[in-house]
Every structure is written in structure tokens, then in C-alpha cells.
Amino acid sequence: MKKENKLKNNMHQSNKNRTTHHSVHSLKRAAQRGIRNPWIDMVIREGKVIFKQGIRFFFITKKELRFFEPALQEKLKNLVVVMAGDDNTIITCYKNKDAISHIKRKSKRLL
Numbered sequence: 001m002k003k004e005n006k007l008k009n010n011m012h013q014s015n016k017n018r019t020t021h022h023s024v025h026s027l028k029r030a031a032q033r034g035i036r037n038p039w040i041d042m043v044i045r046e047g048k049v050i051f052k053q054g055i056r057f058f059f060i061t062k063k064e065l066r067f068f069e070p071a072l073q074e075k076l077k078n079l080v081v082v083m084a085g086d087d088n089t090i091i092t093c094y095k096n097k098d099a100i101s102h103i104k105r106k107s108k109r110l111l
Helices: 002-015 024-033 037-046 070-076 099-105
Strands: 048-052 055-059 079-084 089-095
Touching (some): 037 070, 037 089, 048 099
Antiparallel strands (some): 048 055
């Protein structure tokens, strides 16, 4: 279990230095939902990651959120960025107040 956490942290660290690419779907959804690219980049760079079903889910925790400006806190609150597990392609992004618990309940593998 500890090795798995170290691997997750190393994988997350490597994302901070790589450029990300949006899928056509993620660009469309971000525009529809009013989510800007700098916010997406900030969540990937500063947030936590959960690996499920071969996909990475990035989010900012409540503890981390308090270090941002109040205006930015509202923008980043409940924002989830979904990224492919094998490359740095952003699949989609969305806001959901129960996202973390919902992601954690997902099965480890796609059925």
C-alpha cells in the first residue's frame, strides 16, 4: 500500500512539469460550464489526484483551498479535472460538491 501511494505521488509530481492537452470533448465541456484553462491548470498543478479505472481525477481539497484568494477559492471549489491515465490528455472537467466521495466509490477497474 505504501509503495502505491509513493507511485501516485511521483506520478502527480511528474504532471507538474509536463504540458497537458485537451480533448475536443474537454474544450467543449469547459466552455459550456464556464471553466477556464488557468483554473484547470491550477487544479492539476496544485491539487490531489485519485487513480481509478485507468483515469486520473484531480481536485483541490478544502484544506488546500484556504491558501488561495477568496475569489479564486469559489472558482476552484468542487472542480474536478479528469485526465487519461497513460498520457496528459484532459478528458473532461466538471463541478460536483460530492465528487471526491463519488470518485472513491468507483470500482478500481472498468467493468
